[in-house]
Amino acid sequence: MRITYEDNKVLTLIYIYIREFDGSIVSTLPDVRCEMIFDKDDNWIGIEVFNDAFDNNKIKLPNLKKQYNAIQNELFEQSESKLFMLFDKNNSEDYRKEVSCNIDYNKVNGLQGIELILTCFDIKMEVADQFIIKT
16 A cells, blocks of 8 residues: 645645556546544544445445555455555544545456545644655
């Protein structure tokens, strides 16, 4: 996993790469319901993505075709109805914020990544920082 983000005052784009781009054409599921997970100190510690869009339509979340191999102490779980990630599985959840996300995938390797589009970027990134690649 790695994370990139771009904060341009109007919008903040955060991209969570579940696997590296392989050159295959990517399709996108737009406007999917997601919750950002925070600890008691307001650090962003993970996300949970659900199998429904904000227009109330159910969607099929793409599966990661290969087993996810943790590179730090992160947790990645997936089912047909949700995708759950913690950047450090030892952190405790305190609260959540609902946001919209886009899910990128391709037919060959499945889930590629998750893009969060935020209008207000006031997030502590200390826990996620181990995965962040500055752009």
